[in-house]
Amino acid sequence: MELDTIAAISTPPGEGAIAIIRISGDDSVAIAERMYRGNQNLRDVDSHTIHYGHLVQPATNETVEEVMVTVLRAPKTFTRDDIIEINVHGGVVSADRVLQLVLTEGARLAEPGEFTKRAFLNGRIDLSQAEGVMDMIRAKTDRAMNVAMKQVEGRLARQIKTLRSELLEAIAHVEVNIDYPEYDAESVTLKRLEKQITAVQTEIDQLLATAHQGKILREGLATAIIGRPNVGKSSLMNALVQDNRAIVTEIPGTTRDVLEEYVNVKGVPLRLIDTAGIRETEDVVEKIGVERSRQALSDAELIVLVLNANETLTEEDKALFATIEDFNAIVVLNKTDLKKEIDESEARDLVGDRPLVTTSLLKEEGIEDLEAAISHLFFDEGVEGTEINYVSNTRHIALLNQAKATINEALDAAQADMPVDMVQIDVKRAWEHLGEIVGETAPDQLIDQLFSQFCLGK
Ligand code: GDP
Ligand code: ZN
Numbered sequence: 001m002e003l004d005t006i007a008a009i010s011t012p013p014g015e016g017a018i019a020i021i022r023i024s025g026d027d028s029v030a031i032a033e034r035m036y037r038g039n040q041n042l043r044d045v046d047s048h049t050i051h052y053g054h055l056v057q058p059a060t061n062e063t064v065e066e067v068m069v070t071v072l073r074a075p076k077t078f079t080r081d082d083i084i085e086i087n088v089h090g091g092v093v094s095a096d097r098v099l100q101l102v103l104t105e106g107a108r109l110a111e112p113g114e115f116t117k118r119a120f121l122n123g124r125i126d127l128s129q130a131e132g133v134m135d136m137i138r139a140k141t142d143r144a145m146n147v148a149m150k151q152v153e154g155r156l157a158r159q160i161k162t163l164r165s166e167l168l169e170a171i172a173h174v175e176v177n178i179d180y181p182e183y184d185a186e187s188v189t190l191k192r193l194e195k196q197i198t199a200v201q202t203e204i205d206q207l208l209a210t211a212h213q214g215k216i217l218r219e220g221l222a223t224a225i226i227g228r229p230n231v232g233k234s235s236l237m238n239a240l241v242q243d244n245r246a247i248v249t250e251i252p253g254t255t256r257d258v259l260e261e262y263v264n265v266k267g268v269p270l271r272l273i274d275t276a277g278i279r280e281t282e283d284v285v286e287k288i289g290v291e292r293s294r295q296a297l298s299d300a301e302l303i304v305l306v307l308n309a310n311e312t313l314t315e316e317d318k319a320l321f322a323t324i325e326d327f328n329a330i331v332v333l334n335k336t337d338l339k340k341e342i343d344e345s346e347a348r349d350l351v352g353d354r355p356l357v358t359t360s361l362l363k364e365e366g367i368e369d370l371e372a373a374i375s376h377l378f379f380d381e382g383v384e385g386t387e388i389n390y391v392s393n394t395r396h397i398a399l400l401n402q403a404k405a406t407i408n409e410a411l412d413a414a415q416a417d418m419p420v421d422m423v424q425i426d427v428k429r430a431w432e433h434l435g436e437i438v439g440e441t442a443p444d445q446l447i448d449q450l451f452s453q454f455c456l457g458k
Contacts, residue, residue: 003025003026003081003118003121003122004025004108005024005025005026005027005031005081005106005107005108006023006024006025006107006108006109006114006115006118007021007022007023007024007103007107007108007109007110008021008022008099008109008114008115009021009095009096009099010022010115011090011095013092014092015090016090016091017090018087018090019088019089019090019091019095020085020086020087020088021085021086021095021098021099021102022084022086022115023083023084023085023086024077024078024079024083024115024118025081025082025107026081026082027106027107028081028082028083028084028107029043029071029073029082029084030043031084031105031106031107032084032086034058035055035056035057035058035064035101035102035105036051036054036055036056036069037053037054037055037056037063038051038052038053038054038069039051039053042069042084045071046071047071047072048070048071048072048073048076049070049071050087051070051071052067052068053066053067053069055067055086055098055101057101058105064097064098064101065088065089065094065097065098066088066089067086067087067088067098068087069085069086069087070084070085070086070087071084072084075124078119079118079122079124080118080122080123080124081118081122086102111451111452112451112452113134113451113452114451116130116133116134116451117447117451120439120447120451125152125154126154126157126438126439126440127436127437127438127439127447128151128154128156128157128393128396128437128438128439129151129152129153129154129157130439130451131151131393131395131396132148132149132151132152132153132156133148133152135148135218135392135393136148136152148218148392151392151393156391156396156437157437157438159203159207160434161438163200163203163204164431164434164435164440166199167196167200167427167430167431167434168431169196170192170196170197170200170427171427171428171431173189173192173193173196174193174420174421174423174424174427189420190414190417190420190423193410193414193420193423193424193427194411194414194415197407197410197411197427197430198411200407200430201407201408201411204400204403204407205404207391207400208391208397208401210391211390211391211392211397211400212378213378213379213390214390214392214393215392215394215397216268216269216301216378217267217268217269217392218392219271220262220269220270220271221269221271221301221302221378222271222273222299222300222301222302223270223271223272223301223302223303223304224272224273224297224300224303224304225237225272225303225304225306226297226303226304226305226306226320226323226324227305227306227307227308227320228308228314228316228317228320230308231306231307231308231334231335232306232308232332232334232335232359232361235361235362236306236334236359236361236370237272239361239364239367240265240270240272240367240371241263265371265374265375266371266372266374266375267375267379268374268375268378268379270302270374273297273299273300297323297324297327300327301327301328302327302328302329302330302374302378303324303327303328303329303330304330304331304332304370305320305321305324305329305330305331306331306332306334307331307333307334307342307347308334308335308342309333309334309335309340309341309342309358310335310338310339310340310341310342311341311342312341312342313342313343313346313347313350317350318350321350328377328378330354330355330357330370330373330374330377331347331350331351331354331355331357332356332357332358332359332370333347333356333357333358334358334359334360334361335360335361335362336358336359336360336365336366337362337363337365355373355377357369357370357373395437396437399433399434399437400433400437402430402433403433404430406426406427406429406433407427407430409426410423410426410427410430413426
């Protein structure tokens with residue numbers, strides 16, 4: 001494949017000790033060579049070595065930057081092209097200046113995700129691995145990072161490819177039967193086909209069973225802490241944030257008002273809803289009232305309802321219980337260090353089957369229990385240490401569901417004694433759906449759209 005030479009700044013924008021400009025393509029070594037002044041000619045150095053020197057304007061020989069240049073020759077590179085990585089002093093100006101020079105010397109500015117796309121086009125990675133790269137960049141917890149890494153390693157891809165070859169084998173067998181009808185009775189062929197595709201379907205089901213948890217790991221669990229004024233919501237939030245590595249992310253395309261706070265609770269990333277509001281104006285919930293909070297909570301996947309053990313239950317508490325009826329919820333009975341005023345059996349009735357955790361946030365007691373309850377609500381065995389291959393990507397989940405549905409149609413057709421070549425068409429479609437996950441049967445448009453979601457320089 002004939003591809004041009006692309007370049008971009010591969011480190012995040014802003015201040016840092018160093019910035020890296022990456023060049024990928026056939027001309028990358030020649031381009032670097034023209035600008036580089038050092039002890040050796042870059043064309044002569046070994047692959048995967050780094051060299052100190054200066055970059056100059058080739059026309060004037062005027063020094064632009066002091067640099068370290070890494071030479072990585074195809075094919076053992078991220079893109080499978082020749083790659084040059086130029087380390088420059090951190091700061092926007094020097095990185096930009098070097099990038100401009102590289103572009104003047106003949107490289108084209110890379111589009112977002114184009115390096116990864118090139119790795120895909122050059123056959124080094126498949127689509128699910130490329131998506132794993134994107135997830136790794138965005139991972140919010142170590143656990144999410146591990147899920148993404150497994151995907152990058154190609155574990156999901158391998159499993160999908162095995163399933164595809166099993167489907168293909170089933171189809172091939174039918175073809176033999178169509179060409180040589182005397183070779184096998186049609187009903188025997190159908191029985192065998194049914195057995196083969198049922199096995200594939202079982203495996204698809206197992207993968208899909210991880211989807212919910214995979215999505216939680218990937219995207220974080222939208223969590224709302226609610227309760228009457230003064231019960232300890234802010235204290236709880238602070239305890240969670242303090243206890244767990246919190247990462248604050250800004251959602252692209254929004255102003256700084258929309259902050260999301262992530263806390264990592266035993267490997268489960270919680271995305272705390274409305275935290276900016278809780279932080280800055282003290283309790284959205286109490287301001288907007290129960291009725292409106294019902295609306296605000298519609299996005300929540302987990303609700304933590306806080307009660308004050310030092311007070312009797314009020315109508316407002318009961319209204320809050322009514323609000324959370326259809327939600328995953330954990331109830332926290334706080335302020336257990338104070339005199340117990342709450343009617344505990346009445347409270348337990350309201351709590352029902354939901355986990356109930358007692359805390360004294362003032363004395364920092366019970367926080368561990370709450371964290372364990374959260375983790376176990378979504379992951380039977382807890383998250384950390386499990387070795388499951390999670391499917392976490394919405395696109396993969398949709399395609400697995402489609403594959404499953406078409407296999408179902410094939411099975412229905414087989415059971416209705418439809419002609420075997422009709423059944424075969426459905427199996428073929430399932431094979432195609434699975435192929436889209438790894439990019440083997442994905443249309444160009446989809447591929448472009450996927451890579452455009454990457455950040456620049458990746
Ligand atoms: P919010 O209005 O629900 O956010 O409640 P806050 O977290 O702001 O807490 C209200 C008050 O209760 C503060 O003065 C806290 O220090 C206090 N508080 C929170 N948790 C406890 C607890 O477990 N025991 C006691 N005694 N006081 C607490
Ligand atoms: Zn508060």
